[in-house]
Amino acid sequence: MTKRFYIAKDIDLLEFKAINEWGHPRHNHHFYELTFVMDGKGQHLLNESTVDYKKGDIFFLAPKDEHEFIIHEPTTFGIIKFTEQFFMENASLSKNTYWLKNLQSIVFHSNVIAKSVIEIESDRKQLFGLYCLIRDELLNKISYGHRVIVELFGALLIILSRNLKTSTHGIPNERLSEKGRVDDVLSYIRQNVLQRDMVKVSTIASVFHLSPNYVGIFIKKHLGISLQKYIQQTKIKMAESLLKQSNLHVNEIAEKLGFTDAAHFNKIFRKYVGVVPSKFK
Template identity: 25%
Template sequence: MNRYTLQEVLVVNQYSFDQWDTSLTDQNYFQIIFVNSGKGYRNSNGIRLPYQANNIFLSSSKHKNKFEVEEHSKFTYFRFTELVLSGGVNLPERKSWLKRIEQLLHQPSIVPGDVISFEDDREIVWDLHNLVIEEFKSEKVYYQEIIANAISTILSIMVRNISSKHTTIKKEVPYTNNKIDQILSHIRQHVYDNNKTKISFLAEKFTMSQSSISTYFKRKTGDSIHQYVTKYKMKLVEQRLQHTDLTIAEIAYQLGFTDESHLTKTFKKHFTVSPKQYRNSYSET
């Protein structure tokens, strides 16, 4: 089995320019973009929003970024390659990174603007940004562990901030499209915890009866809550089968299935083949 290093999984680049460099492309699995200085506009898949110093953006391989620079700007990119999905990555925090990145990527829509809602969190993230840069430069003893822990904290803070945009705490939320976004966001955030995706838990959290939330969810999405959770888990299983060397049993454990047999039975209902057959056919293409 191949083993990959931190530098192959996480690439850190800094750019400084007066005009956008058209050679920059977004071919990585996921990236965090820090605006160190300057101002202008960020255009991401047709959405044009202003940027300024201390903004923090997220981007996936599906997003095409372009910055219209009005004032000399400096950016730092934390780029996560697809190797973050591989079980061959021998980093202590890889599973935590993957879990948090999946939570960020599978929000109702990845946030096109600045991702930080709480200014005290912004200060923490920027301090960690500086720590990661220094550790990459110095490569002192334990630098990989320090960077891995710092990245985990950054990603967790981002999940907290983005979730706050979709969640209203301790008050009833009106029946609007925003409410279904909040329910979907909660499910995606807690898909690893079966108890928190149960109808009873969701009904209590969103101050609805179990029958009301079931009917509302079905009307808005076309699926029952159970169907939606299962379909979402199948997407994550697909991703792991395609890009990692995790065993079927390991994938089942990660995603809250009873055992390998339970996962295999569910997977075959959706794809007509077993997870092993799916992985083998994908590797042959």
Template identity: 30%
Template sequence: MLMNRYTLHETFVVHQYSVDEWEAKPHNHNYFEIIFVEKGNGYHTINDIKFSYKEGNIFLLAPEDTHHFEIKQHSKFTYFKFTELLFSGKVNLPDRKYWLQRIEQLLHHPNIIPGDVITHKEDRNIIWDIHNLVLEEFKNEKIYYQEIISNAISTILSIIVRNISEKYNSNQKSVPAVGNSKIDLILSHIRQNVYDNELTKISYLADTFNMSQSSISTYFKRKTGESIHQYVTKYKMKLVEYRLQHTEFTIAEIAYQMGYTDESHLTKTFKKHFSMSPKQYRKEVTLSS
């Protein structure tokens, strides 16, 4: 079936829907959505996994996620739609390295635990308060409203990452939830811990997922078509590419953040994947923007 794809040209928008029937067909996007259920109930399907929704639920949709609603009772939704460009001016925060890691978990992380993304009541209350703040700022457009919205969405995403991480870690210790195959959990572990070389070693993965080193290597290759080392390296290169495009970190700083011994080691690996050095890549991106 041909999938509808929606494109967002603004950095951030708010859309509100009050409906008895959901007319949009299953679709995906080139942007993020945080969906707040203001009222009503029914069913929400994300990536072919169906579950009920009710008032107060909060959903996160990443680019390429597909979804649709089946409404049982008149429902009202508020959507915060945004692209990663919303955060491009935030790279000079004192804790920018750690903030960026949290956001990257969402930028490059499939929705492996679909459904309501908040576990803790206190976190839910905080996010709904921030939701109210964002609506006011977006509506009134007072001075500095764009910076306030950017910081507000950053805070919401950090809280969501915390809740998703706790869900993921608890699921990993028990039987995986529906839709969470072992390979999904292994890939998620790698993405969440890609900054720490020790936590992505085959020996650590084997212990974590109760497999021998040879069996997890064979299993991973069969499921993904590449070795664990190849996958980790490709994923690191994706993060390096993102940081070259959207931050002002030096190549040496990015090398340190990604766990490379020095800048030359990163440069050598990057050249293999992009046929140019990180400095050349950044220069080309700058010239084309």
């Protein structure tokens, strides 16, 4: 049986050397993962495919992917683990739009061909350099470290995004969306929940080539709740993180998350969490 791994942080990093065995059973995650091969050789088993790996390769895994490594030569792996929440929080606090725009390339990436994500050779050095900078910031934990990590990872995200776009160029959308359609729709909603027009039934139907009449049925079938309720739940999860990790006032959070006013926000928040936002904070 495939094992599922979890992380407690929105972004984390692990670096280790595997001599004879990778040390983890075949598994998937509830988070996204970038695996940097610092040295060594072997094979990467990703979903139903097997590819050789070598020094300088980078593999991207979404929550739906299952994988493991077979070690042929001692290998040093550098792994960045991150959640959608990491991007959602920073996108909501920033005027920059690159977070959400580039995240879509990653969220909707499907490992049709299980191979290293690097398609533009000149990007390899940059991606490994950014990995090292992020690793050092996470380890040192000095002033403004989180802000630095956000900016460094933003740069890494953009470079990764253009390589993923290149790797999927020419592959029919139907093929890319076959696997994990449900996860893709829900991820799309989570990433665009702050933009009302983007999560309209008509927009979702257009993006995923579904009938507008079927979108609500599709969500209800797989989640057991309505589209509107799922959007509310997503906003409340974002609100919880903002209340814990930012200095924003309740009315500012209510405005950012698109609630009518603070009173409406208080009512919905209490409905799902059991207490009003000020008590939760």
